[in-house]
Amino acid sequence: MSIRHTAALAALLLLGTAPFAQAADKPTDPQIAHIAYTAGVIDVEAAKLAIEKSKTKEVVDFAKDMVRDHEAVNVQALDLVKKLKVTPEDNATSQALSKAAAEERAKLAKLDGAAFDKAYVDNEVAYHKQVNGALETLLIPSAQNAELKSLLETGLKIFQGHEQHAEHVAGMLK
């Protein structure tokens, strides 16, 4: 067990996933639900900033896709925690994620035009990569409830799709 945790932690550190690196202990289902929900909210907030600031159709369209998908995932997540009578539990990982996201948003808010587009899309690629790494190595393997695990697995496929979509948009901006 501890070897697997150490390996997962090492993988996260290698990916440069600072917020997740604090989660050395295996998160519980209520914590996993909170982390997954928080990760979705963060991406929706970044997307809303992009919809407001960007004048590039591809970037705005991408951001709208992010809002739509992540809100849909989070509706499912809320339905599931209600059904399972689980109360999502705030934790160090969620807090670190939110803090890092607030810093990123502050950075993005100061940029305009092409500089904003590039910074937003590059961050989307990096952010989805980071969340995917955490889902694969930590959150999915730690989840105890089968339905939660299944929702996380669907979430992983969505996030992997977004990562590829973001890479495609990044390629178009060049």
Add this chain to the structure above:
Amino acid sequence: MQKRHLWIALMLAAGTVPARAETIQVTIDRLVFSPATVEAKVGDTIEWVNKDVFAHTATVKGSWEVMIPPKKSASLTLKTAGPVDYFCRFHPNMKGRLVVVP
């Protein structure tokens, strides 16, 4: 448009719509097209049934695109023969293939 008219004209000339045009269903569940590969004839209709709460597309680069809203179905009638690979533009990790025979 021109091509389409010609196609309709040809069908009228032949006297009938191709006899056994079928509708073939492709289900989308948790970001997977199933079956991933479909064999069909020109004139058949592909109906994508989206069980996800997410919007998807069936997109062929440089050619057609079908929008498939969450929990809805969308269709396309096949007009040209040949194999085509399609993907979801929103989630490019979703891939499918149509093998269309004349």
